[in-house]
Amino acid sequence: MLTYTPQAEVLSPKTHERPWALFLLCLIWLLPGVIGHAPWKPDEPHTIGIIHAMQQGHWLIPQLAGQQTWLDGPLYFQLTAVLAGWLGGWLALHDVARALSAVFVALVLTFCGGIGRELIGRRFGRVVVILMIGCLGLIVLGHTAISSTATMAGYAAAFYGMSLFKRRWIGAALALGLGAALAANTGSLHDAVVIWVIAGLLPVCFGHWRDRAYARVLIWAVVLAAPAMLIWPMMLYQHSPALLGAWWKGSVLGRLYGNGAALHWGELDFYLRTLPWFSWPALPIAAWALWDGRLTGYDRPVLQFSVLALLVIALGLVLSPIAQDDYLLPLLIPICVLAASVVDRLKRGAAAALNWFGVMTFGMLGLYIWLGWTAYMTGIPPQLARRADKVIPGFIHAFSIWDLLIGLALTATWIWAVSRRRQMGRQALSSWASGVALCWSLLMLLWLPGIDWVKGYQQTVASMKQSLPAQYQCISTDRMSADMAALFNYHGGLAVRWGANESCDLMLVMGTRDEVPPKGHWRKLWEGARPGDGRERLRLYQQFEPASIRL
Incomplete structure (x- = not known):
C-alpha cells in the first residue's frame, strides 16, 4: 500500500458526536478563571515575580526578588511581558x-487530538481531548499562570510530529523541532532531552518508526530546533561566560542534581501519591489498555508510543530530586492517548459505573455550589449562610442577574450533555468531562470574587503600606520565600529583598499566630493576614538603636 491507514481507523465504530459540542465543552472548561483575579499561591507568585522583574529591565536572566532563577526558561515570561x-x-x-x-493549553488539546487521530484513528482524537479535560490535575494548573503550560505544549507538538510522519513528514518535522525548542526555552534542557530520547528510541525499538520518512523528520527537526535551543545559552555567554556556567548548573543539571552532588531517585514517593488522583480517570483506563493488549496485541503503534513515552518521562521524573506536581503535566499526554485507544472496549459494567459516578459526583458538587451561593445571597438556609461568611469574612458581593442566567445556562447544558445517548465508554468519559467543566465554570462564575478575597494578597499589601515609615532603605525578609517577596513588590511597588540584608532597616517576617520576633533590635510596625487565614501571619519590623530609647 502506498498510503498508511491506521488499523483503528478501519475498526473504529461510527459515532454521532458533534464537533461543535466538543468545541463548546472546551470553551466552557478553558475560559472561566483565566482573568479577573490576583495571583494565587503556590505557583503564580513565582511567575508574576519573574515577569515583573523583566518589565523592570531584567530580560536576559529570570530573576525573583533580586535572585537569579534558572529552573525555567525565559521564553514564557518574555512573551507575557x-x-x-x-x-x-x-x-x-x-x-x-x-x-x-490558556492559549498554550488550547494548543495542547489541539495537538493531543491530532495524536489520537494519527495513532488510533478517526473519531478518537476527540476522545483524547475529553480525557485531558477530565484529568483532575489539569483543572487548576491549566488555568494558572505557569510556564509549565508552555512546556506541555512543546511536548504535545513534538509527540504530534512523531505520530504524523507517515502522512506529512514536513509538518511532522516542524512540529517535532519547534516543540522541542519550545520545551527547552520554557522549561529546561532536561525537557528537550526527554523529547529527543523518545524520538530517537522509537525507530530503535519499533518497526513502525523504522522508516525513511521518519529519518527525514528527525534530521530536519534537529536542524530546526538546534538554533532555537542555542539562542539563550549563546546570549548568556556573550553577556558573561560565568552566566553560561550558572545556566548549565541551574537549568541543565538542576533537574537532575538539584542542590546535591549525587544522582538519586528523588521524590518518588511524592509522584506515587500524586499521580493517581492527578491523572484520574485516565490512568486506570490506560492500565486496562495494557491488560487488554493480551487480546489486541502489543504491536500497535499507539501502545508502543505511549508506553515508551511514559517510561522515559517517568524515568526523568524519578531521577530528579526536585518534585513538583506541574512536572507531571507532560505525562498526561501518553496516559490519555493510551486510555483513548480502549475506550470502546471498556466493560459495560465498568463504563456504567464511571458514568454513574461522574454524574452523581459532579451533580452533587454543582448543587452544593448553587446552594452555597444562594445561601450567601439570600441568607437561606442560615446555617449555610453563616458558613459562607466564615469562609470569606468581610466580603460583600452584589447580586448579578447575569451570573444567575449564565449559571443556569451552564447547568442546563450539563444536563443535556449527560442525557445524550452514546456508546457507553464514550458516554462515561463525556459525563465526567462535562461534570468537571460544569463545576469549574460555576465555581469561577459565582465564587471567583470571594475566592480572590481570601487567596489574594492585594488587601494585605495595601494594609501594610499604610504602616510604612516616610523614609526607609529597603525591606528584608525572614521565613519568607522569594516568590512571596516578589509578590509584595508586584502588588505594592516595594523594595522587598529576599533573605537577610544588613543594609535594610525594615524586615517583613512570615510566621504563625505565635510571634517569634527577629533577633536584634527591632520593633513591630504592623501585623496582618489575608481575610479568613488563621494560620499565616505577616509582621513588619523596623530596626532601631537601643541608645535612642529613653526610659
Missing part, C-alpha cells in the same frame, strides 16, 4: 500571563 506592554494596561499583568497559559 511583551504582550502586557502591547496591551497597554488593558489587562493586568497576571491576567495576561493566565491568558497566555
Whole structure:
C-alpha cells in the first residue's frame, strides 16, 4: 500500500458526536478563571515575580526578588511581558500571563487530538481531548499562570510530529523541532532531552518508526530546533561566560542534581501519591489498555508510543530530586492517548459505573455550589449562610442577574450533555468531562470574587503600606520565600529583598499566630493576614538603636 491507514481507523465504530459540542465543552472548561483575579499561591507568585522583574529591565536572566532563577526558561515570561506592554494596561499583568497559559493549553488539546487521530484513528482524537479535560490535575494548573503550560505544549507538538510522519513528514518535522525548542526555552534542557530520547528510541525499538520518512523528520527537526535551543545559552555567554556556567548548573543539571552532588531517585514517593488522583480517570483506563493488549496485541503503534513515552518521562521524573506536581503535566499526554485507544472496549459494567459516578459526583458538587451561593445571597438556609461568611469574612458581593442566567445556562447544558445517548465508554468519559467543566465554570462564575478575597494578597499589601515609615532603605525578609517577596513588590511597588540584608532597616517576617520576633533590635510596625487565614501571619519590623530609647 502506498498510503498508511491506521488499523483503528478501519475498526473504529461510527459515532454521532458533534464537533461543535466538543468545541463548546472546551470553551466552557478553558475560559472561566483565566482573568479577573490576583495571583494565587503556590505557583503564580513565582511567575508574576519573574515577569515583573523583566518589565523592570531584567530580560536576559529570570530573576525573583533580586535572585537569579534558572529552573525555567525565559521564553514564557518574555512573551507575557511583551504582550502586557502591547496591551497597554488593558489587562493586568497576571491576567495576561493566565491568558497566555490558556492559549498554550488550547494548543495542547489541539495537538493531543491530532495524536489520537494519527495513532488510533478517526473519531478518537476527540476522545483524547475529553480525557485531558477530565484529568483532575489539569483543572487548576491549566488555568494558572505557569510556564509549565508552555512546556506541555512543546511536548504535545513534538509527540504530534512523531505520530504524523507517515502522512506529512514536513509538518511532522516542524512540529517535532519547534516543540522541542519550545520545551527547552520554557522549561529546561532536561525537557528537550526527554523529547529527543523518545524520538530517537522509537525507530530503535519499533518497526513502525523504522522508516525513511521518519529519518527525514528527525534530521530536519534537529536542524530546526538546534538554533532555537542555542539562542539563550549563546546570549548568556556573550553577556558573561560565568552566566553560561550558572545556566548549565541551574537549568541543565538542576533537574537532575538539584542542590546535591549525587544522582538519586528523588521524590518518588511524592509522584506515587500524586499521580493517581492527578491523572484520574485516565490512568486506570490506560492500565486496562495494557491488560487488554493480551487480546489486541502489543504491536500497535499507539501502545508502543505511549508506553515508551511514559517510561522515559517517568524515568526523568524519578531521577530528579526536585518534585513538583506541574512536572507531571507532560505525562498526561501518553496516559490519555493510551486510555483513548480502549475506550470502546471498556466493560459495560465498568463504563456504567464511571458514568454513574461522574454524574452523581459532579451533580452533587454543582448543587452544593448553587446552594452555597444562594445561601450567601439570600441568607437561606442560615446555617449555610453563616458558613459562607466564615469562609470569606468581610466580603460583600452584589447580586448579578447575569451570573444567575449564565449559571443556569451552564447547568442546563450539563444536563443535556449527560442525557445524550452514546456508546457507553464514550458516554462515561463525556459525563465526567462535562461534570468537571460544569463545576469549574460555576465555581469561577459565582465564587471567583470571594475566592480572590481570601487567596489574594492585594488587601494585605495595601494594609501594610499604610504602616510604612516616610523614609526607609529597603525591606528584608525572614521565613519568607522569594516568590512571596516578589509578590509584595508586584502588588505594592516595594523594595522587598529576599533573605537577610544588613543594609535594610525594615524586615517583613512570615510566621504563625505565635510571634517569634527577629533577633536584634527591632520593633513591630504592623501585623496582618489575608481575610479568613488563621494560620499565616505577616509582621513588619523596623530596626532601631537601643541608645535612642529613653526610659
